[in-house]
Amino acid sequence: MVYISSTQNTKIKELKKLQTHKGRKKQQRYLLEGEHLIFEALQQQISLQDVYVTTDYLNRDPKHLVRDHFPNAIEISREVAQALGETVTPQGIIAVTPLVALQAPTLTHGTWLLLDQIQDPGNVGTMIRTADAAGFTGVILSPDSADFYSAKVQRAMQGSQFHLQIQSMELTQAIEQLKAAQIPVYGTLVDETAQPYQTLTAPQQFALIMGNEAHGLNPDLAKLTDLNLYIPILGQAESLNVGVAAGILIYRLSV
Amino acid sequence: MVYISSTQNTKIKELKKLQTHKGRKKQQRYLLEGEHLIFEALQQQISLQDVYVTTDYLNRDPKHLVRDHFPNAIEISREVAQALGETVTPQGIIAVTPLVALQAPTLTHGTWLLLDQIQDPGNVGTMIRTADAAGFTGVILSPDSADFYSAKVQRAMQGSQFHLQIQSMELTQAIEQLKAAQIPVYGTLVDETAQPYQTLTAPQQFALIMGNEAHGLNPDLAKLTDLNLYIPILGQAESLNVGVAAGILIYRLSV
Incomplete structure (x- = not known):
């Protein structure tokens, strides 16, 4: 040896x-x-x-x-x-x-998580792991998200890259394809004028977009969604960690 | 200057x-x-x-x-x-x-998060932040949890230590006090024989225990709870990140 x-x-x-x-x-x-x-x-x-x-x-x-x-x-x-x-x-x-050339994802059916400029590798990995746990079809990362192949993303994903379709892609393009397939797209905002997430009864197929840690979802993307959701803050914290927020929404919409 | x-x-x-x-x-x-x-x-x-x-x-x-x-x-x-x-x-x-000598928490009313040997400071901080967002009364950390005053816990908490009652305490003792106050205590297990969390309608007051990242909730504590919950895994991931799991449960029981 x-x-x-x-x-x-x-x-x-x-x-x-x-x-x-x-x-x-x-x-x-x-x-x-x-x-x-x-x-x-x-x-x-x-x-x-x-x-x-x-x-x-x-x-x-x-x-x-x-x-x-x-x-x-x-x-x-x-x-x-x-x-x-x-x-x-x-x-x-x-x-x-x-580094395999990932196949273009088939955004024609299923449940999808879209990540808009998530910067922290731990957050990217954790959200992919949660999507996997909830039985999602795949995850689309905007090209400016944390690098999917970095060790920190890998560690937080715990192998979920082997279970899901994962692709880097402009989210405007992904939303267009999802809409063409009549899959509703939900954005998430930190904004009480959006719809409280718990009032939504999700259909079998949908896509959920999580926005950047500091700036939230890109307003241009928020305009393209079918509906924007928010998670009520009942106490004094200013906001939730984005990975936790994704978990709350993903499980609420899936279980 | x-x-x-x-x-x-x-x-x-x-x-x-x-x-x-x-x-x-x-x-x-x-x-x-x-x-x-x-x-x-x-x-x-x-x-x-x-x-x-x-x-x-x-x-x-x-x-x-x-x-x-x-x-x-x-x-x-x-x-x-x-x-x-x-x-x-x-x-x-x-x-x-x-380092203020924290007051003994008043485990006689309210909603409480109990952390059993959570090792990762980021997880401890994130869970405290989530409990704060959901309007919890306080958080009890087992003495062997990650050090509450470390910079990493502080950063993940984002100031929630100023909004909640937080105390280090043996969890057996905390459970005893909660039970004396007739506040139901829910454990969390990675075990399909526990009750699926989404079937529970939570009362106004309750306590939720999250267990160690690798080993889960201490079995001795699991025996002391009123009920143990689990989060179904619908896909291929082996488990959820503990901070994400706490978020799913905390919001499900609170909103």
Whole structure:
């Protein structure tokens, strides 16, 4: 088995570039960190290129991942694992996956979450995970949302990218397609003139748009929706975290 | 106006200790970072000790905070602000606040959120913010939850600590008091044998317990509740983020 102990190794230096948007775009691949995500990818038959494991992980191999699936895994030092991973205490296993050219989503049926300029990677990932939990068909991210392939989004998504159709797309275009398919589109506003969310009985198919953390939904998009919803604030907080707000709405409209 | 440019200044070195639980406990005070939190504290007439502002903030003073409220603010360099704050781009204003001996909460009426060993500071803060938005009476944290006064909890709470009764307390004791007051206590489980949350019509007063991110609610506590709820997973995600789950339940039971 190949063993790499130095963070200055050429291969490792190339992999470290995958921590940036630019590097991922250039190399057309991204890093999947941790047993859970790699296990999910395997189950979904996602193509995994090289797999890297620490000596400690290799010795334990708790789920027989290396033994059964990655006999050609490359052994790395803990130092290398720390350099490649996002967390201080690396899980000890990391894989490289191609950035697949995602298929254009079929916005002709189903339930959809549209994210308008969500900046925080944790929020993007959490909302995709919630949409997955609620059985949504897919998620459309506006091109200026946080980078879907970043480690922070990956960690918050917990593998939901393997369960849903996910695509980056101009939301005006997505709304147009949804309307053509007669799927109602609901915006969300922090505005008491919008409709209180709990009064809506949702149809089987719909799309929900969540807006930017600081500025809310783009007013131009809010004009294109069939209806705009708001969540009443009953106490003294100024607002809800956008991921929490998405959870409240997604589950209210789905269950 | 006093000006401190060096992170090696004795006063600054003492303040830096407030970034740890130990330091906060010893000095009995904590740091409030950013305009929003300091403004909230002022509105709630919270006692603020020293206030520190960067030269840049001082020149802008966008809300006239320094001019109207803190004429004795201490000017600091950007380097000092970065050393004291949690964020790379500091907001330029930071205050020191006494750790007040919180009053024992009055668990005799109202709606309460109980947090059982929540480890992630962002989750603790977000759940407190959501409880505030929903008009809850207060939040009880188990003693082994993430430290309430840490900068990460503060940032996620967005000032909700000034709106709610918040106390650290053994949850068995809290449940006992709630039961004595005939306030029903709902646990939350990731277990389909529990009651689906959407079938419950909540009374005016209740308490909701959220469990640890990885291990869920402590089984000993789950036995003490009046009822345990679960949120159905309709798709392929294994679970929901605990902060999102709390939002779904809190709003369902409140609105």
